[in-house]
Amino acid sequence: MTTSKPRIGLLGTGPWAEHTHAPALAAHPGIEFSGIWGRRPEAAAALAAAHGTTAHSGEAGLDVLFAESDAVAFALPPDIQAPLAVRAAAAGCHLIMDKPVATTVAGARAVADAAAEAGVASVVFCTLRFAAQTAEWVEKQAARGGWYTAHAYWLGGLFAPGSESPYADSPWRREKGGLWDVGPHALSALIPLLGDVTEVRATRTGPDLTHLVLRHVSGAASTAALSLSAPHAAAGTGLEVRGEHGTAELPEGWGDPVDSFGRAVDALLEAVRTGQPHACDVRFGLRLTEILAAAEEQVAAQGAE
Structure with a gap:
């Protein structure tokens, strides 16, 4: 520069x-x-x-x-x-x-x-890797290690009836849904906590509700539920890890x-x-895309069946 x-x-x-x-x-x-x-x-x-x-x-x-x-x-x-x-x-x-x-x-x-x-x-x-409170939490829990499992849910109401969000007009979000829009958020925390993903299992139980089961290089497993179409009353975000230190939960609120x-x-x-x-550079971004593409391929194969 x-x-x-x-x-x-x-x-x-x-x-x-x-x-x-x-x-x-x-x-x-x-x-x-x-x-x-x-x-x-x-x-x-x-x-x-x-x-x-x-x-x-x-x-x-x-x-x-x-x-x-x-x-x-x-x-x-x-x-x-x-x-x-x-x-x-x-x-x-x-x-x-x-x-x-x-x-x-x-x-x-x-x-x-x-x-x-x-x-x-x-x-x-x-x-969440740059919001002050959540970034500090991810770094702290990753440094502690010893995690046995984790569960994340990223349930947005973007496409729920009555939504007035300006992002609801986004064609790519409507096409790709929660897997691609909020999936990167979940993975961006799960990977530093548990290590890179070595195995992906994915299924879709609604038009836009995708469930992931992930195995990580540490040997731990995690799950994630991802959607942009949750009812407004059910919308929310959470991530919990459990291990030898007990339980830790992602702080609420990502700030401005x-x-x-x-x-x-x-x-x-x-x-x-x-x-x-x-x-969180473009090589990490590539890894996120590889994982999400593998999940999308599994969901597509299930739909074809």
């Missing part, structure tokens, strides 16, 4: 970009917010004007933003962000990616390979996502400064 403040641009203009990424980048004291690129020029112009930066659109706009940035953040659907991240890495930009990196293994591997070839740092914004994204920016800057990859 340059000797002055690092320049970070943003790709995306949807609700996630509007409510989280753009405010966090504009408020971060350690960077220069170098611009916003959007597929809709009018949306890019409005969001850029709201945060005092420059708007870009189209192919030429991408190249300009890459040239004027040391790093770029993504707030785009996964299979749109992945090929753009390959281009950004080739242009020498460090990467702050949303989860999942991609919904195909090939797409995620292309990003990981491009980042490695270009020698750029990366962070994947798995929210703007603050969490600011911590993700800090993590990227630290990775660039030290040359040490962050635990």
Whole structure:
């Protein structure tokens, strides 16, 4: 990065970009917010004007933003962000990616390979790994070790009747459901607690309720229930581990996502400064995609039967 403040641009203009990424980048004291690129020029112009930066659109706009940035953040659907991240890495930009990196293994591997070839740092914004309270809990419990089993549930009401969430209009979430949208959250905590996943079993008991049974390299097993279509009264998030130390539960409340994204920016800057990859980098993002793709394949095979 340059000797002055690092320049970070943003790709995306949807609700996630509007409510989280753009405010966090504009408020971060350690960077220069170098611009916003959007597929809709009018949306890019409005969001850029709201945060005092420059708007870009189209192919030429991408190249300009890459040239004027040391790093770029993504707030785009996964299979749109992945090929753009390959281009950004080739242009020498460090990467702050949303989860999942991609919904195909090939797409995620292309990003990981491009980042490695270009020698750029990366962070994947798995929210609970950067929210202060939950990140501290994951690190503490992972350091304790000795866990026998874990259970996670990520049950959102995004597509429940009466939902007024702006994210309910997301085509990729409606197509891919809870497995791909909230599955990365569960895995981002289960893996550091119990080790990498060595075996995946998946089944779907409703249009959007996926159950995972995972075996980990530590020998422990975990389960996860994932949905975006739970009734509002049943929606909630939880993760419990049990082992030789007893029981530990993930704290409730993830705090302000703007603050969490600011911590993700800090993590990227630290990775660039030290040359040490962050635990939640694009290689970890690739691993998440591999696990979720294996689960999706099992669910699809059961549907075919």
